[in-house]
Each structure stands twice: as structure tokens, then as C-alpha cells.
Amino acid sequence: MGKEPAGHSTLARSMGLTDVFAVATGAMISSGIFVLPGIAHAQAGPAVVLSYVFAGCIAAMGMLSLAETLTAMPKAGGGYFIVMRTMGPAVGTVAGLCIWFSLALKSAFALIGLAAFIEVFFEMDHRITGTVLCLVFLGVNLRGVREAAVVQKILVVFLCAALGVYIITGLDHVRPDHFLPFASKGWNAVFSTAGTVFVAYGGLLAVDSVAEETRNPGRTLPLGLFLSLIVVMVLYSLAVFVTTGVLPSGELNDSLTPISDGARAFLGRPGFVLVSAAAVAAFISTANAGLITSSRYLLALARDENVPPFLGRISSRNVPSVALIFTTLLVIAVLFIDLKMLVGAASTVLILKYVLMNLSVIVLRESRLLNYRPVFKAPLYPWVQVIGVVGSIFLIFEMGWKALLLATGLITAGFAVYWFYGRIRKGREYALMHLTERLLGKEYAGDALEDELREIVRIRNERDFDVFDRAVQEAIVIDVPPETPSKESLRYLEKEAERLGCPDCERVAGFFRKEAEQGVDQVMPGVGISHLVVRGEDVLRLVIVRDVNRLALGDARVFAYFLVLTSENRRQSYVPAVAALSQIVLAEDFEKRWLTTKKKERLKDILHLGERRPMA
Known part of the structure; x- marks a missing residue:
């Protein structure tokens, strides 16, 4: 571009x-x-x-x-x-x-x-x-x-x-x-x-x-x-x-x-x-x-x-x-x-x-x-x-x-x-490429148009790039493959978290297992949000999980799971982060967008552009 x-x-x-x-x-x-x-x-x-x-x-x-x-x-x-x-x-x-x-x-x-x-x-x-x-x-x-x-x-x-x-x-x-x-x-x-x-x-x-x-x-x-x-x-x-x-x-x-x-x-x-x-x-x-x-x-x-x-x-x-x-x-x-x-x-x-x-x-x-x-x-x-x-x-x-x-x-x-x-001059990606890709099932388009549209919407909405946007930008995204057996989903989360460089991976893996046994708080049916304090200083990270087959966490079955990771000195950031996530996932079309988006990195765009109040 x-x-x-x-x-x-x-x-x-x-x-x-x-x-x-x-x-x-x-x-x-x-x-x-x-x-x-x-x-x-x-x-x-x-x-x-x-x-x-x-x-x-x-x-x-x-x-x-x-x-x-x-x-x-x-x-x-x-x-x-x-x-x-x-x-x-x-x-x-x-x-x-x-x-x-x-x-x-x-x-x-x-x-x-x-x-x-x-x-x-x-x-x-x-x-x-x-x-x-x-x-x-x-x-x-x-x-x-x-x-x-x-x-x-x-x-x-x-x-x-x-x-x-x-x-x-x-x-x-x-x-x-x-x-x-x-x-x-x-x-x-x-x-x-x-x-x-x-x-x-x-x-x-x-x-x-x-x-x-x-x-x-x-x-x-x-x-x-x-x-x-x-x-x-x-x-x-x-x-x-x-x-x-x-x-x-x-x-x-x-x-x-x-x-x-x-x-x-x-x-x-x-x-x-x-x-x-x-x-x-x-x-x-x-x-x-x-x-x-x-x-x-x-x-x-x-x-x-x-x-x-x-x-x-x-x-x-x-x-x-x-x-x-x-x-x-x-x-x-x-x-x-x-x-x-x-x-x-x-x-x-x-x-x-x-x-x-x-x-x-x-x-x-x-x-x-x-x-x-x-x-x-x-x-x-x-x-x-x-x-x-x-x-x-x-x-x-x-x-x-x-x-x-x-x-x-x-x-x-x-x-x-x-x-x-x-x-x-250099070429530019356009929507007709995405339509052709969808109709023929072949990949023609990249991410340039989606990225440009995201920035246009952000400017249109007159919203500055805040703490929550930064956390989303640096988030670890785990997209559980649809063919993964439900019993293997938890193990897949643990491996991906480690592979993607999750902070304090051992503690995070243990927390996943605990959630699978005891359950998770749901802000709405199918969407779970949890918090974990990890080692380090000034840590505010997100682990974003999508499972179209619905991940089993206790009695809950979630298609979207968010784990907010903070260091001890950033513990207070958990509440505004959860508030921002809750406002976004309660949107009428959230589930449809979350489940139909093809590329996992586009899941971040759903959070970037969701309707919410600014996070200090």
C-alpha cells in the first residue's frame, strides 16, 4: 500500500x-x-x-x-x-x-x-x-x-x-x-x-x-x-x-x-x-x-x-x-x-x-x-x-x-x-478481492484493507488509542481449530500459550486447568472473563481465546474466553479492562462477528472497534 x-x-x-x-x-x-x-x-x-x-x-x-x-x-x-x-x-x-x-x-x-x-x-x-x-x-x-x-x-x-x-x-x-x-x-x-x-x-x-x-x-x-x-x-x-x-x-x-x-x-x-x-x-x-x-x-x-x-x-x-x-x-x-x-x-x-x-x-x-x-x-x-x-x-x-x-x-x-x-505505483487491496476470495474459496486478499478500515472507523468515532487498545494490540490470540476434540482443547490452550510467549506460562497453564474444573464467570452466555496476577512489573496483557465448538470450563460452554493478566502493581487495571470487554461483548452482533471471522488476528479488530467508554 x-x-x-x-x-x-x-x-x-x-x-x-x-x-x-x-x-x-x-x-x-x-x-x-x-x-x-x-x-x-x-x-x-x-x-x-x-x-x-x-x-x-x-x-x-x-x-x-x-x-x-x-x-x-x-x-x-x-x-x-x-x-x-x-x-x-x-x-x-x-x-x-x-x-x-x-x-x-x-x-x-x-x-x-x-x-x-x-x-x-x-x-x-x-x-x-x-x-x-x-x-x-x-x-x-x-x-x-x-x-x-x-x-x-x-x-x-x-x-x-x-x-x-x-x-x-x-x-x-x-x-x-x-x-x-x-x-x-x-x-x-x-x-x-x-x-x-x-x-x-x-x-x-x-x-x-x-x-x-x-x-x-x-x-x-x-x-x-x-x-x-x-x-x-x-x-x-x-x-x-x-x-x-x-x-x-x-x-x-x-x-x-x-x-x-x-x-x-x-x-x-x-x-x-x-x-x-x-x-x-x-x-x-x-x-x-x-x-x-x-x-x-x-x-x-x-x-x-x-x-x-x-x-x-x-x-x-x-x-x-x-x-x-x-x-x-x-x-x-x-x-x-x-x-x-x-x-x-x-x-x-x-x-x-x-x-x-x-x-x-x-x-x-x-x-x-x-x-x-x-x-x-x-x-x-x-x-x-x-x-x-x-x-x-x-x-x-x-x-x-x-x-x-x-x-x-x-x-x-x-x-x-x-x-x-x-x-x-504500488497496488492497493480492495473489497472485490475479498468477495472473489469468498466466492471461489481461494486466498487473494491480505489484511491491508481491514487495517485501513479499522483506522478510519477509529478516527470517525473520535476515539484515541488508549490503554485497553494497547493491551488488545499486544494480546495473545488462541484460535482453537474446529476439528480439535473437546477433551484436547485445554491441552491446546496450554501449548499455544507457551508457544506464543505468554507471561508466566506455567502459572497461566495451571490457571487454565483450574478454570476447566471450577468454571468461569460469564458476562453473557458463551463469553467468559477471568483475571490472573502474574510475576513481573507493569504487566497488562490479554489472552484471547475463540472456540467455535465452545470450550468447556466447568459447567460453562464458551465460544469466547478472555484472560486478563496483570502484575501485582497493575492489579487495579483488571476492573476497567473487564468493564471495557463487557461493553463490547454485549453488542447485538458480537457473537456473529466472533464466530464468522476467518483470520484470528481480526478478532482483535472486534475489540478495537467495539462500543465502549475510554479506559484510562
Whole structure:
């Protein structure tokens, strides 16, 4: 496994629930609602409302899978990081670069939309406007993610309020005849248009890139994602409904300012100015969020050495400064690309990301990695994931051959970077290897991924490496072979304790025999814990025993047995050690994890990651 390049460090956890909500919502509510409805209406007719709803439902399935994987692996560049650890370096590198590119495209798309509104009041080249704004956003982000998130929250509050005013006042002016015929372009057009407007929900996945900077990610990330999607789906559906109902088709079709035009139709000049101001705020919000999120993908790629390591350098203000600068340059460059090509490219890549998120959950769960421990689990597994994959692929094909060609081109470019750069670096273990190992019964994977996931969970839970963790790390693990006759189990324990260098082995062997005769205290059925004082100074060691056939200790039959060894001067450590063990073994899934874990060294991970209070 490659080392982390010099100059890299962990990003500060400074973002709360409102910050996550603002990043996701701000990244979604922009061109997807202030520009796209006119283009989408020209393709699907009044049924475009359903296109937005259908796209949102497909996004919801991807969101559930993303929330699960993010709570297990809250790291910068979350989508890339998850795919890399699930599908391997080739797929991971392609996904990371494509998502970085698509988020930059989304920022550029927002800037083009912003230019369309500015041109209403001033005659300016959108490329000049976009370049200036990109540099302004770069300056804000270089000051720190917290400062950028504050700007984001202010913008989101304003644009949600403006859209709320537009919807509430506009509902009374909706004309039913504007919806007839409803699916005037045919139902195929409704679904193909859903693929086009899917980019409107792309900001939902933008949150994964700042997962490492989120406080209490196990709760904050899924809740922030859920709230953002619900709010945005409601606003999108109602805003498109009102716009379709107040504007004639000829005026709405291909308009680049559809919501503003709708506001002018029933609120006059003041309404047009209000909604235009909201649109400007939305475009600024999206472009800003795009820089925040896409730069974290370059950071994650650099950490894994799949792109040059200097791209992952973190500044004194704890932001990925080099990645931010390169992302800004990309956004400026793509301002020269055709508008519809921008939409198609961004939507296609974002749909592919949803496919990968759903597939990742299936691979991670079926690989049965011990240390894959999401705080939130997607419901109705695997049906949500299967429907999400099928629905996403359906959208891509409905978008036509140009979308497929764009996707193929981006994937090819990403694979070229992997082949000529990332491939020659050290390889990395991934979950698909564990799944293949499980299905074929052959050993392909080592311990690197399990070790990495263990450390990620420990950091996520914000728990320091304490005295108990040290004792677990240095513990003697004895895994009684299943074929061992029950009468021979005790003798096997004695031999293994001596072979593994157990302190005061003779006394420990005698204690085993005593326990076998007199029994052991059970903290729960099948789990025994004992204490023995041994010779020496400052000794605190654990002997961890697993016996799937259940070890006979007096009248007790235990599958897990823990012997706490202390020297006389550490005798007081026994009680907190037993308290820690008791909290861990009482977990609902402890027995299942303990008995199904294949490698005995992974038994330590069950204790390292178990829920307990810190031990002094």
C-alpha cells in the first residue's frame, strides 16, 4: 500500500449539519432549475415535471447507498475513495478523475447561467465574467472550508426563500390548459429528459468530497443528504410545475431564464428582479460548492499516488490549495465548451457515479469485511441498489448515443491516466478481492484493507488509542481449530500459550486447568472473563481465546474466553479492562462477528472497534 505523500495531513472536522445541507443544496439548486426547465420543456413538453421527479427518485437510491458507504468511510473525495477501496485502482482512478471533471463542468455550467442573467443588465462576455468569479471563489476557498461554508449557507437561505415566494404566489396563476397534451413529446422523451435534468441532482453527491471535514459524520452525513434531497425535490417539482403553468410553450421552450420569465409573467418587474437575484445567488453557490467538492477528489487521488503527489498538498489554512488552483483552471478552460455538451457530459458522469455507489454497497456487504462498519445502513438491501443501477443505466441509454460517446471518452481518458501513471505505483487491496476470495474459496486478499478500515472507523468515532487498545494490540490470540476434540482443547490452550510467549506460562497453564474444573464467570452466555496476577512489573496483557465448538470450563460452554493478566502493581487495571470487554461483548452482533471471522488476528479488530467508554 502506497504511503501518504509528504505534506499531506488530515483535514479539520469543522462542518456541521447545516454546512452539509448548504453544500448539497447549494450545489443542486442552480442551473438545474434556473436554466434547464426551458431546455427540458422543449424536449418533453409539460410532462417535464415528471422528468424531474423520476430523476430525483433515481438519485434517492444512489443517495441511500452513498450515505451508507460515507458513514463507513468518511474521507476526502468520498466517492473516489469508496470506489477505489471497493472496485480497485483502475476503476477508482477512472471514477475519481471523471467525477472531478464532472463537478468542474457543473461549476462552469453555473457560471454560464450566471452570465446569461448578467447579460440582461450588462453586455459582458460570459467567459470573462466566469474567469473573474472563479478567481474570487478560489480566494474564498483558500481561506478555509469553514469560511466557504458560511458563504454557502447565506446563499442557500436566500435562494430557498426566493423560490418559496415564487412557488406560493405562482400557484394561483397556473393555467391547466398549459398541461394539455401532457406528454406531448411521448413518454420516451420524458425518460430521456430525466437523464438530461439528472445533473440538477448532482450536488447531492458533492457532499461525499467533504466527508472528512464533517463533525459526527455517522449522523451528520446521512441526515444532511436526506434533508437536502427532500427539500430540493419539492422545490424543483413545484417550481417547474408553476413555470409550465404560467408560460406558454413557445415562450418557455429553450429559454435560458425560465424561472425569471415565469416570475415576470405574474409578478412583473419586481418578481423578475427577485428571481433573477436568487438565480445569481444559486449560480454563485453552485460554482463555489463545485470548487469545494471537486478539489477534494484531486486531493484523494494524490494521497493514493494515482496523480502527482503535489496535487494533494494541504496549506497552512488546512485546505488542499494546489488542488483548488488546478480545479479553478479546469473550470475556466471548460467555459469555452458548448452549453448542451456541458449538460450531457456532466449528467452522464454523475449517473455513472450513482451506478458505482450502488454497486459498491453490494460488493462491500457481500465481501463481509469485518471492519466495514457503516453507522447508517441503506434499507431494503439489495433491491434499492439493483433498481438504482438498472434505472441509472436506463437513463444513460435514453439520453442517446452522444451521451454514451461522451461517457466512453471520459472513461478512456481516466483509464489512460491510470495506465501510464497510477498503474506503475504500488497496488492497493480492495473489497472485490475479498468477495472473489469468498466466492471461489481461494486466498487473494491480505489484511491491508481491514487495517485501513479499522483506522478510519477509529478516527470517525473520535476515539484515541488508549490503554485497553494497547493491551488488545499486544494480546495473545488462541484460535482453537474446529476439528480439535473437546477433551484436547485445554491441552491446546496450554501449548499455544507457551508457544506464543505468554507471561508466566506455567502459572497461566495451571490457571487454565483450574478454570476447566471450577468454571468461569460469564458476562453473557458463551463469553467468559477471568483475571490472573502474574510475576513481573507493569504487566497488562490479554489472552484471547475463540472456540467455535465452545470450550468447556466447568459447567460453562464458551465460544469466547478472555484472560486478563496483570502484575501485582497493575492489579487495579483488571476492573476497567473487564468493564471495557463487557461493553463490547454485549453488542447485538458480537457473537456473529466472533464466530464468522476467518483470520484470528481480526478478532482483535472486534475489540478495537467495539462500543465502549475510554479506559484510562
